Amino acid sequence: MDAWLGLGEGPEIDWQNWHVSTMSRDQARMIAEWRYPPPYDFYNGDKDPEDLRELLDPPEGVSYWVVSARDVNILGFLEFQWTNGRIGLGLGMRPELTGIGVGLYFVKRALQFIEGQWGRQSVDLMVAEFNVRAITVYRRAGFHVTGNRWVDTNGAQYPFVTMRWDPD
Numbered sequence: 001m002d003a004w005l006g007l008g009e010g011p012e013i014d015w016q017n018w019h020v021s022t023m024s025r026d027q028a029r030m031i032a033e034w035r036y037p038p039p040y041d042f043y044n045g046d047k048d049p050e051d052l053r054e055l056l057d058p059p060e061g062v063s064y065w066v067v068s069a070r071d072v073n074i075l076g077f078l079e080f081q082w083t084n085g086r087i088g089l090g091l092g093m094r095p096e097l098t099g100i101g102v103g104l105y106f107v108k109r110a111l112q113f114i115e116g117q118w119g120r121q122s123v124d125l126m127v128a129e130f131n132v133r134a135i136t137v138y139r140r141a142g143f144h145v146t147g148n149r150w151v152d153t154n155g156a157q158y159p160f161v162t163m164r165w166d167p168d
């Protein structure tokens with residue numbers, strides 16, 4: 001992909017100047033206001049009070065980071081969860097950037113960031129089963145399915161897929 005991606009009327013993204021920094025509380029509040037079109041409104045900040053609390057005040061072992069590029073304040077966010085020495089990845093691009101084919105680049109850069117920060121290692125993630133778009137991107141980035149589980153979120157139980165990326 002070119003370093004510069006034109007988004008029509010919107011900002012141009014300078015992917016070479018990708019920058020990751022820890023999320024401030026103000027940025028967390030902004031991200032909590034993001035609204036995705038259905039069916040991805042599943043990920044809206046007002047859907048699950050516990051997830052929102054965690055975003056605004058991350059518990060021990062969880063950290064949130066903001067991805068930005070030169071002219072775009074927040075391209076998306078990354079969440080890292082440490083469990084028994086293993087890293088779990090959560091992520092979301094800002095709504096205007098979804099569905100236009102840049103997610104693979106975002107996920108690959110997230111993997112590069114993990115390697116740069118904590119060394120080359122396996123990475124786990126969980127994704128709602130309905131979200132074929134995300135699963136497609138994760139597969140393309142090299143993740144494989146490791147299982148299925150039900151997860152309590154948004155006031156009900158939903159089927160999720162667990163996936164893992166392993167270094168070569």
Ligand SMILES: CC(C)(COP(=O)(O)OP(=O)(O)OC[C@H]1O[C@@H](n2cnc3c(N)ncnc32)[C@H](O)[C@@H]1OP(=O)(O)O)[C@@H](O)C(=O)NCCC(=O)NCCS
Nearest residue numbers: 043092093098099100101102103126127132133134136137
């Ligand atoms: C998940 C995410 C990174 C995916 O990236 P993306 O850039 O939006 O995905 P793309 O537009 O590249 O779509 C990936 C593929 O899924 C396909 N796709 C889109 N909607 C689909 C659907 N409903 N069913 C099947 N395939 C679908 C696309 O056509 C594309 O395939 P193609 O390249 O062969 O055309 C991004 O959407 C995101 O950050 N979303 C935030 C909300 C979210 O889903 N979070 C996931 C948390 S686990």
